[in-house]
Amino acid sequence: MSVPETIVELLEDYLDGELTPAGREIVTAWAGESEANGRELAAWFVSEVQLVEAARLTDMRMVFEGLPFNTRTRGILSLGNKPIGKSERRLWHKIAIAASLLMVLAAPAAWLNIRSGGETKKFADQARASEKSNQQSENALPAVAIMARLENCVWGAKSKPIRVGQDIPPGTKIALKSGLAQVIFESGAEVVLRGPCRFQVDSSMLGHLSAGTISAEVPSRAAGFTIRGPSSEVIDLGTRFGFSVGSDGNSEVHVFQGEVISRELDEQGEVIGSEIRLKTDQAVLFPGARKQAQRLAANEAKFAVEVPPLWRQDTIEPLVVERRLALWLRASHGVQKDKHQRVIAWQDLAVGHNHIANDAFQPEVKARPQYVEDAMSGRPAIRFNGTSTYLTTTPLTTTDNQTIVLVFQHAPPEIGEHGGGQIINYNGPPSRYLPDVHSPGVLQVGEKVTSRDGPAGSIAAKAFVGRDSRGADVSAGIVASDSLGLMHPRVAVYLYNNSENVAALYVDGQRVAESSAPTKVAVSSRKVIGKHGIFDQWYFRGDLAEVAIFNTALSQIEIANLSWQLMERYQIARSPSQL
Amino acid sequence: MVHVSEASRKPASADAANERAQLAAEWERARTAVFAQLLAGIGSVHDAEDVLQEVAVSVAKNYGTYDPSRPFVAWALGITRNHMLMYFRRYHRDRLVFNEELVNVIGQNLASFARDPVDQRREELHYCLNQLDSRRRRLIELRYSGGLSIDQMAEALGKSVAAVKGSLHRVRKILEQCVRTRTSRVHE
Numbered sequence: 001m002s003v004p005e006t007i008v009e010l011l012e013d014y015l016d017g018e019l020t021p022a023g024r025e026i027v028t029a030w031a032g033e034s035e036a037n038g039r040e041l042a043a044w045f046v047s048e049v050q051l052v053e054a055a056r057l058t059d060m061r062m063v064f065e066g067l068p069f070n071t072r073t074r075g076i077l078s079l080g081n082k083p084i085g086k087s088e089r090r091l092w093h094k095i096a097i098a099a100s101l102l103m104v105l106a107a108p109a110a111w112l113n114i115r116s117g118g119e120t121k122k123f124a125d126q127a128r129a130s131e132k133s134n135q136q137s138e139n140a141l142p143a144v145a146i147m148a149r150l151e152n153c154v155w156g157a158k159s160k161p162i163r164v165g166q167d168i169p170p171g172t173k174i175a176l177k178s179g180l181a182q183v184i185f186e187s188g189a190e191v192v193l194r195g196p197c198r199f200q201v202d203s204s205m206l207g208h209l210s211a212g213t214i215s216a217e218v219p220s221r222a223a224g225f226t227i228r229g230p231s232s233e234v235i236d237l238g239t240r241f242g243f244s245v246g247s248d249g250n251s252e253v254h255v256f257q258g259e260v261i262s263r264e265l266d267e268q269g270e271v272i273g274s275e276i277r278l279k280t281d282q283a284v285l286f287p288g289a290r291k292q293a294q295r296l297a298a299n300e301a302k303f304a305v306e307v308p309p310l311w312r313q314d315t316i317e318p319l320v321v322e323r324r325l326a327l328w329l330r331a332s333h334g335v336q337k338d339k340h341q342r343v344i345a346w347q348d349l350a351v352g353h354n355h356i357a358n359d360a361f362q363p364e365v366k367a368r369p370q371y372v373e374d375a376m377s378g379r380p381a382i383r384f385n386g387t388s389t390y391l392t393t394t395p396l397t398t399t400d401n402q403t404i405v406l407v408f409q410h411a412p413p414e415i416g417e418h419g420g421g422q423i424i425n426y427n428g429p430p431s432r433y434l435p436d437v438h439s440p441g442v443l444q445v446g447e448k449v450t451s452r453d454g455p456a457g458s459i460a461a462k463a464f465v466g467r468d469s470r471g472a473d474v475s476a477g478i479v480a481s482d483s484l485g486l487m488h489p490r491v492a493v494y495l496y497n498n499s500e501n502v503a504a505l506y507v508d509g510q511r512v513a514e515s516s517a518p519t520k521v522a523v524s525s526r527k528v529i530g531k532h533g534i535f536d537q538w539y540f541r542g543d544l545a546e547v548a549i550f551n552t553a554l555s556q557i558e559i560a561n562l563s564w565q566l567m568e569r570y571q572i573a574r575s576p577s578q579l
Numbered sequence: 580m581v582h583v584s585e586a587s588r589k590p591a592s593a594d595a596a597n598e599r600a601q602l603a604a605e606w607e608r609a610r611t612a613v614f615a616q617l618l619a620g621i622g623s624v625h626d627a628e629d630v631l632q633e634v635a636v637s638v639a640k641n642y643g644t645y646d647p648s649r650p651f652v653a654w655a656l657g658i659t660r661n662h663m664l665m666y667f668r669r670y671h672r673d674r675l676v677f678n679e680e681l682v683n684v685i686g687q688n689l690a691s692f693a694r695d696p697v698d699q700r701r702e703e704l705h706y707c708l709n710q711l712d713s714r715r716r717r718l719i720e721l722r723y724s725g726g727l728s729i730d731q732m733a734e735a736l737g738k739s740v741a742a743v744k745g746s747l748h749r750v751r752k753i754l755e756q757c758v759r760t761r762t763s764r765v766h767e
Contacts, residue, residue: 008751009744014622016728017674028681042688045615047751051723052624053611054704433664467657473683534664537678 003044004030011044143167144204145185146394148359149307149345153179154195164336164345165361172201176212182307182357183207184394186430187222188524189236190356191215192305213244215305217356218258221397221524228265232286235261241278242303249288254298255280262286264293309347309357310334316349317569321562324552325350327358327396327527331380331545334359335371342368343382346391346529350548360391360529369530375543376409376489377571386414386421386541390530392428397524400498401553404445407546407566409489410457414541420447420458421540424547427464427533428526434466437474441465441519442533445494446540455483461494461505465519477503479513489545489570491563496521497553508572509563511556545570602642606635609652612689613659619685620663622676624726634662653690660686700758707757715750722747 003011010027013019019027031041145168155161156175162168168183176195183191186204193199197212205222207214209229218225220238227234229245232253239258245251253262255278262276264286276284276293283296311333319328327350334347346360362368369389375381384390406423413420423446432439441463460480468474477496484490484507493506496517503517529547531539546566554562567574613634617627637658645654677685708719721727721735729747733740 005745005748008748012729012744012747014675014677015618015624016730017623018728018730019622019675021675024675024677028678031681031684038684039688042615042619042685042692045619045685046611046689046692047755048624049611049614049618050701050704051719051751051754053614054701054708054723429668431664431668433661467683472687473680532679535667535676535679537676 003040007041008044015048143186144170145172145183145201146361147181148184148190148357148361148394149180149182149309149347151180151307153181156198163363165363167363168201170201170203174199174201180305180307184357185222185225186395187225188219188356188395188397189222189225190217191227192307194305209243209245211245211247213242213303213305215242215303216240219356219397228269230265231288232262232264233271235263237261240304242298242300242305244303251286251288252283252296252303253278253286254283254296254300254303256298256300256304310336311347311349319548319562320565321550321554321558322350323554323558324550325548326398326551327393327547327549329360329529329547331371331375331382335380335382337371338365338368341371343371343391344368346382348393356394358393358396358527360393360527362389362391372543376407376545379545379570381407381409381543381545383411383543384421384530384540386411386539388539390528390539393527393529395524395526396549397551398426398443398522398527398549399551400440400520400522401551402443402494402496402521403550403552403554403559404443404461404494404496405546405548405550405562405566406445406492406494406544407489407570408459408492408542408544410484410486410542412486413456420456420538421530421542422446422532422538423459423529423540423542423544425528425531425533426521426523426525428528431534432523432525433534434464437466437468437519439466440523441476441521442523443494443496443521444533445492447538457483457485457488459484459490459492459505459507461496461503463496463503463517463519463521476519477515477517479503479505479515481505481507481512489572491566491570491572493554493559493563495553495559499553502553506559506563508567508575509560509578510575598642602639605651606638606655609655610635612652612692613655615692616656616659616682616686616689617663619677620660620682621666622674626666630659630662630666633665634659637662650690656686656690700762703758703761704754706761707754710757711750711753715746715753718743718746718750 007027007030010019010023013023014027031037147162147164147166147168150164153161154177156177159173159175162174174181174183174193176193176197178195180195181193183193183201185191191207192215194213194215197214198210199212199214200208200210202208205224206226206228209227214227216225216227216236217240218236218238223236223238225236227243229243229251231249232251234241234243234253237259239260240256241260242254242256243251253260257280259277259279262278262284263271264273266272273293278284281298283298285294285296287294316330316333319325327348329346330349331346333349335343336345336347338344342365343362348358367389369385369391370383371380372383373380375383404424408423410420422444425442425444427442432442434442443461443463445459445461447458447460458481460478462475462478465474465476479494491508495502495504495506497503498517498520501516501518503515504511505513529544531537564574564578614627614631617630617634618624621627621630634655638655641658645651708716711719718732721732727735729740729743733743736743
């Protein structure tokens, strides 16, 4: 083995959780020096694994005798797949190491030399119990909705308050005595609850209204989104509607835009009677007790509920280009802060254009970026510390042609740290893994997007396409600027025009880099602002005053006009050629 | 009623048994690479072991989708990457990990290591471990069987962290040399 001792010491630190960022840089640099170093590094980890196995593997080959597995020629059988609880970890290390589910299930002759008797049965029983309990806990993990906006909420006695930006797992019951609460489902559906109200989030496509009034805004991608009441349900076909359940069991569905299917349910929740299709301005009353449903005229004033934003439309200077604007965050408006001026929510100002608010959130205190009143030419910005702070938007549908506009400035890096970091990444949770090059790519702006970091203070962008058959990363549309300096406001525009196979980077209105854009990138996803979409790495270090995403490839004229407007706002001087 | 003769049942059963054996053999060749990939990506032996278990189950569950014309280890490493992502999503950790690029470099090399015979190396490693003197074997036991950190080992042994690191490095070199000598002898 030829890994130098100094590197080995850092690798020891790594496995003990003691590696520093500077140490990581040293290991990364050494591994990148040559292909041979990369091989040696991999060999070192193989040796570690073999030593671990050699020290622990003995006598664990009898475990899990007789558990089922599936083959290519037979149907899939049930298999638990869960890690074990921390308290049991020491005992189960050996089981995990043996990977005995496979080793024993599919054992060749040597592995079939298994002890039998009570001990084996005990291990197997424990394993099954552990799998079952862990399966249950994992089932409870994935959030299916997020709490977006709140207005004067008084929570019911048995309802745990939910904070702005907090994930909502399936089965969560929300009881409001009064006030308004806006819930954004992972499907993209937006539901506003008006207290008094009792509502349960069941999945990303289903909610239960026991009592009270809700209003829903459902994008076409979430068609089929369903709200169930005690005696009726409404299935959305891409629309805006209101739904109420009265204390007497009556329920009403009012459609403000689009079309829904509404059906009466019996006490067991089974559909009775025929479905009723409702279009814009139509409504239906289900009187309950098997009485005939009655058609009505929709009453939008009564049923349309909206949580007022923190910003006022009439105080915002509009962008000179608003064509297909999908998201617009401006630090001077719509920022919800905690008492230390850390950002809880950064509200979308483009809600008027696409009807759905795609606010960005950070419910975790330690991960909240800082609001700074006078950050960029006297204007506010959100300050990201480069190590732990970021925001995540609600699910936002973006298209194959994209224009991303950022007003930002890089901060000087800490000693021993790298600056830059990713400003926006389109692969927020639940993040996609791209094992090949056939799925839509992931757009990302800021460092690190290339195999090597650019010069300090530069900005780069790309679409991560996936991995080739060897597992190597494939990217498209890679563009990078020269150094832009530190603490110097800049307007950056990344154009990804898949229709015309062109990607381009503009800085302060000037085209500084160009590439091709062959890959589709259309996706509905949360966007992460301030770090990589999946990994807790490449945190942005600097200030961010504006983020705008357009679901189109803006023209060169539009990009110039938009850039100049923002340059003027943030007092960025034009170059002589722009005057 | 459809009557299934004993003769017609046997081939299906034999196919399944063959596939079991094939999966076992392929997993055995890939397992070390998968574990090493997890260790490099996650940076914790304990957590890598947990995820290894999950990967093993996924490999079994999805074996029906595996294309035998492609290298098994590359397929298994692809599943491993998925599980690492799920792990990072599940646990928001403070521990510093290697960046994606470095982990991928390691993964690409691991795919080629898996072509090497592992059984013999494993046997030789067992032999060489048994040849260590008690002091050196104690070091290996504390680190790999006991799962102690270098700090904990230093405290247990009454030595400095640097001394423990140096000792471990030397023992590893001895083992590596021993394994290399014995495997080359077999090939001669």
